[in-house]
Each structure stands twice: as structure tokens, then as C-alpha cells.
Amino acid sequence: MEKTIAGKTVNVNEEGYLTDFSQWTKEVGEELAKEQGIQLTPRHWEVIDYVQDKHKKDEALSVRGIKKSGVFDVKEFYDLFPGGPLKKATLIAGIPKPKSCI
Amino acid sequence: MKNLVILGAGTSGTIMANHLVSKLDKKDWSITIVDQYETHYYQPGFLFMPFDIYKPSQVVKKGQKFIPKGVNYIVKEVELIVPEKNKIALADGEELPYDILIVATGSKTAPQETEGLIGPNWYKNIFDFYTYEGSKALREKLRNWEGGKLVVHITEMPIKCPVAPLEFAFLADAFFKDKNMRDKVDITYVTPLSGAFTTAEATKVLQYLLEEKNIKVVSDFNIERVDQENNKIIDYAETEVPYDLLVTVPTNMGDELIERSGMGDDLNFIPTNKETLQAEAHENVFVIGDATNVPTSKAGSVAHFEAEILMENVLAYAHNKPFKEKFDGHSNCFIETGGGKALLIDFNYEHEPVEGTFPIPGIGPLQLLKESRMNHMGKLAFRWVYWNMLLKGVPIPMVPSKMTTKGKKYKTQ
Incomplete structure (x- = not known):
């Protein structure tokens, strides 16, 4: 489906x-x-930038991977994106959320 | 004489040896396959062993049985891959030069990656079922377990066979119902993902399974550590999940050999071109199966489909011709839902699993993304197919390496 955001039309999924x-x-x-x-x-x-690069x-993106990267402290990651940090960071970054095959 | 070396005699390596032995000219090419272990496991069987559906003897065979004549089979540990010098250093000091290398070293569990996971209760009330040992130990545990909180847990993605933990939860529900003790067992499924199902379509058509089987879900759980003293797992947001019996899928990683050789990413998976299956860093190195970082499932069916494409690409490379074949990420998996039923999914890089018919579009007889007894029969029959057809590189009738979109109900976006 289409969505207009920041004056631009983009395609988004149901979520x-x-x-x-x-x-x-x-x-x-x-x-x-x-x-x-x-x-x-x-x-x-x-x-x-980090998640887009990945x-x-x-x-694959995971919170443990972020810890290992040494770029961010996991607690800080949670503070920056409260709730589901990977879910939110990927949504904002314009990339798919980490998912399984179903 | 040129040398083609395959590292790893698991599903991918064995299929490649079988494909290539009849295709590469014996006058020009010598094929060698190396594996440190003599045993070949039917890994999908590890899911069934804890519930006494398969016996250990049904999932173990000697690897040699499946290596074709005309291929040198070496059972030794590999110390290092030296791609700059086109050679393999074996642990005993012997060296194997290669013109073409196929890396099929797979992935394995790395429980040491999670704080507190390996401890006094490992294999007492904490188990994995992704190893032969873990699956067998869990079988002993479940035979006498009196019930309590069963937590089925995924540490982080990617994992081999991503639906196996969910199947485990479904089979556990059926197992305890059969034993007339389901009321004594509380099943919770804990995942780092956004839910047990992560695609919109699967969530819509399969969510009922969780309700029907009374499986609780804790999502977005990124484990920080296991507290063995108090029997609970704790995540980075301080969420705690208590357990009496923890069945966890530890971090999955590529082999340490890949790390030692400086060829992998953070998880020791090799950056690989997802279409040609050529290693990004070395043109005469190809990677197949779980060892790659390609964005599809780590599963035997994927290895099987990749092998058909890779065979063509290796032959093209050997004869200095351009690659013609491209892998599309095709994966095909049966998913046990318990009580003699299963689902079937068929997908690739571009298309998520949807409902439909398989393998004959419009006819079936198998139903996609829908529970049926026929799918369960398919899953059980697959063990025979694996040992007798798949490893030998025999094409599975009507199931081509590239996915077809026919017979599938895609929504137009």
C-alpha cells in the first residue's frame, strides 16, 4: 500500500x-x-547507518550482534529505541524488520 | 590435473560430490572431500528424537556410504584455508592444493556465546535439541519429567531450520496430551523476533495454532544471560522468564575454521554472492548451505536447491564460461504441528510463504501454509528421500531448484 510521508509517496507493508x-x-x-x-x-x-549497512x-541483525559490534552499548540501544529496539530501528531506517521464514 | 576440494561432508558437501563426480572430466579433475567426522546425521530427525518418534539409530549413518566412488574421501580435521595460496592445511600437517574450493562447513550451536548457559544444569534442566547429544539427552529427560514450566527459546537469528523451535513447541503440546499430563505443563515460546510468526500472511492464517495449543509467546526477548540458580532467563530489558525445563536454541555460528582462516562475518558465515554462490572475496571459492550468509533459511532443502545451481556454476567456472544460473533463495519445508498433521511452506528471496497447492499448481496434492495429514506423511517420507535421493543428488520429481509462483495465492501489492 502507499503512504505519503515527508511530502513523498512511499510503499509500505501492513505493519x-x-x-x-x-x-x-x-x-x-x-x-x-x-x-x-x-x-x-x-x-x-x-x-x-549501522543497521542500513548490515x-x-x-x-543478520540481532541485539547480541550489536553488542558484539562494540559500536553501541545494548542498554543505550534500548534507551534510544524503547520497546522493541530492532523493530523500531529497522522501521525508521526503511529496511525490513528481522524475521523468520513464516 | 586440476583439483577440486570440498570441505565438509554434510548435506551440501555430499550432494556436491555426487553431482560433480559424473560431470567433471576425470582426465582433468580430481575431486576430494574432507570432513573431520565419520558420521553423517539426519539433522531434521533431531526434532523428533526427544518425543520418541525417531530412534537415535534412524538419524545416524556412516558418511562414507554416501560418498561416490571416484571421489577421494579424507576424514581429517582442517586447520586452515589459505585462499591467497589456493591451499588447505590439514591438522596433521598435510596440504591440499586446489583450483576450485567448495566450502560446505555448515553451522553449529555455540552455547558458550550466552552468559550462564553452560553451567551445572546444562543437560539437567537446560537442553538444546540441535545436536545429537542434546536431542538424545532431552529424550531421557522428557520420558520422566513430571511437568512444570517448559520454555522453548531462540537465542538469536539466524538459526538452522528457523521453524524447528515452533515445531518443538507444537510437538511438545501433542506429546504431553498423549501422556495425559498437558494440564501439568505450561508451554511458553520465547523469541527475539516480533512474534512466533513474523510475516503478515502466516500470522493471519496460523495464529490460531498457538491459541488452540495454549502456547504462550514472549516476543522481542533478547537474552542477556541465564540465571541457573533461580531457573530463569533474563533479557537486556530486564524481562525475566522463569522455567522448570529450558529448551533453548543457542546462537548458531559457522565453523571456527572459517574464523581461523579470516573468511567469515561476526558469526563465521562467509559473505557469499546470493545468486552465484561464489565467495565475495575469492573467485575460485564457492560456498553452499549453512556456511553462507545468504538471506534465506539454513535448511537441507536450500542446500539441495543450491547444489543444482552451484553444480552448473562450478562447471561454468571450470570451463572458463560465464555463470548462467542464479540461485533464487528457494526453500521448501514441512512444519510439524503435532497430532499427525503438518504444514508445508515454499518460498524464496522475493516471495514469502503463502497458501496454495504443491507441487502441481492447482492440484496439489499437498497444501501450502495449511495443516493436513498429507503434509505430515510428506515430512516422515522425507527421511527416506534424504538418505536415498537427496544426498545422492537425484532430482526430486516435480520440485525444481527454482521456485514457481504458479499455484500460489499472492496478493498483488
Whole structure:
């Protein structure tokens, strides 16, 4: 389905995740964050860069992986994206949430 | 004479040896396969052993039985892959030079990655069922367990056969019902993902299974540690889940050999081109099965489909021709739901599992994403297919390596 955000029309799935990463812009990211009640700071942007980089390399995302990366402290990750940090960070970053096959 | 070396004689490596022995000219090519263990396990059987559905003897055979004549079979540990020098160093000091290398070293559980998981209660009230030993030990435990809180837990993704933990929960429900003690067992499924089902379609059509079987779900649970003293698992958000019996799927990682050789990512999986199955870093190295980082399931069916594509690509590379075949991420899995029923799913990189008919579009006889007895029969029959067809590289009738979208109910976006 289509959604208009930050003056742009993007395709999203039923849960609001972008289905085409090429439609993502920083402005779209900021608006998506606001919808989650999050005001993005430079530290948020570092997380977004990190998860987008993982996505581009087709590498799996996990909270433990983030701990191992040494880039972020897990507690900080939870503080930045309260609730489900991976779910929210990926939504804002315009990439699919980590999922299983079904 | 040129050398093609396959590392790992599991599902992927064995299939590749069988495919290539008849395709590569024996005058020009020598094929060698190396594995440190003599035993070949039917890993899907590990799911059934705890419930006494399969006996240990049904899931173990000698690996040699499946290695074709004309392939050198070496049972030794590998110390290092040296891709810059095109050679393998074996642990006993011997070296194997190669012109083409196929890495099929798989993935395995790494319980040491989680704080507190290996401790005094490991294999007492904490088990995995992803290893032969764990599955067998859990079988002994379940025979006499008097009930309590059963927690089925996934540490982190990716894992081999991503639906196996859910199948375990379903089979446990059926097992305790059969023993007339379901009321004494509380089943909780704990996952780092957003739910037991993570795609919209599966959630819509399968959510009823959890309710019907009274399985509680704790989602978005990212384990920090196991507290063995107090029998609970604790996540980074301080959520605690108490257990009497913990059945966990530890972190899955590629072999340490990959780490030693500097060829893997954080989890020792090798960055691999998802279409050609060529290692990103070395053009004469190919990777197949669980050892890759390609974004599809780590499963035997995937290895089987990849093998058909990889055979063509290895032959093309050996003859200096361009790659013609592209792997589409095809995966096909039966999912046990307990009580003699199962689901079947068929998907690839692009298409998530949906309802439909399989393998003949519009006819079946198998139903996709829907419970049926026929699917369960398919799952049980698969053990025979595995030992007698799949490992030998015999094509499975009507199930091509590339997924078909026919007979599947996709929604237009």
C-alpha cells in the first residue's frame, strides 16, 4: 500500500515498513521516527547507518550482534529505541524488520 | 590435473560430490572431500528424537556410504584455508592444493556465546535439541519429567531450520496430551523476533495454532544471560522468564575454521554472492548451505536447491564460461504441528510463504501454509528421500531448484 510521508509517496507493508529501500530519505526517516514518538539525535543516526549497512550486506541483525559490534552499548540501544529496539530501528531506517521464514 | 576440494561432508558437501563426480572430466579433475567426522546425521530427525518418534539409530549413518566412488574421501580435521595460496592445511600437517574450493562447513550451536548457559544444569534442566547429544539427552529427560514450566527459546537469528523451535513447541503440546499430563505443563515460546510468526500472511492464517495449543509467546526477548540458580532467563530489558525445563536454541555460528582462516562475518558465515554462490572475496571459492550468509533459511532443502545451481556454476567456472544460473533463495519445508498433521511452506528471496497447492499448481496434492495429514506423511517420507535421493543428488520429481509462483495465492501489492 502507499503512504505519503515527508511530502513523498512511499510503499509500505501492513505493519508500516517500507517495501522499497530506495524510497527512503533522511526526511522520511525523521517522520517515521516521529510516528514512533522518537526525536532523532546524532546517536540515533549512527544506529540507523549501522543497521542500513548490515542490510546492504545481507547480514543478520540481532541485539547480541550489536553488542558484539562494540559500536553501541545494548542498554543505550534500548534507551534510544524503547520497546522493541530492532523493530523500531529497522522501521525508521526503511529496511525490513528481522524475521523468520513464516 | 586440476583439483577440486570440498570441505565438509554434510548435506551440501555430499550432494556436491555426487553431482560433480559424473560431470567433471576425470582426465582433468580430481575431486576430494574432507570432513573431520565419520558420521553423517539426519539433522531434521533431531526434532523428533526427544518425543520418541525417531530412534537415535534412524538419524545416524556412516558418511562414507554416501560418498561416490571416484571421489577421494579424507576424514581429517582442517586447520586452515589459505585462499591467497589456493591451499588447505590439514591438522596433521598435510596440504591440499586446489583450483576450485567448495566450502560446505555448515553451522553449529555455540552455547558458550550466552552468559550462564553452560553451567551445572546444562543437560539437567537446560537442553538444546540441535545436536545429537542434546536431542538424545532431552529424550531421557522428557520420558520422566513430571511437568512444570517448559520454555522453548531462540537465542538469536539466524538459526538452522528457523521453524524447528515452533515445531518443538507444537510437538511438545501433542506429546504431553498423549501422556495425559498437558494440564501439568505450561508451554511458553520465547523469541527475539516480533512474534512466533513474523510475516503478515502466516500470522493471519496460523495464529490460531498457538491459541488452540495454549502456547504462550514472549516476543522481542533478547537474552542477556541465564540465571541457573533461580531457573530463569533474563533479557537486556530486564524481562525475566522463569522455567522448570529450558529448551533453548543457542546462537548458531559457522565453523571456527572459517574464523581461523579470516573468511567469515561476526558469526563465521562467509559473505557469499546470493545468486552465484561464489565467495565475495575469492573467485575460485564457492560456498553452499549453512556456511553462507545468504538471506534465506539454513535448511537441507536450500542446500539441495543450491547444489543444482552451484553444480552448473562450478562447471561454468571450470570451463572458463560465464555463470548462467542464479540461485533464487528457494526453500521448501514441512512444519510439524503435532497430532499427525503438518504444514508445508515454499518460498524464496522475493516471495514469502503463502497458501496454495504443491507441487502441481492447482492440484496439489499437498497444501501450502495449511495443516493436513498429507503434509505430515510428506515430512516422515522425507527421511527416506534424504538418505536415498537427496544426498545422492537425484532430482526430486516435480520440485525444481527454482521456485514457481504458479499455484500460489499472492496478493498483488
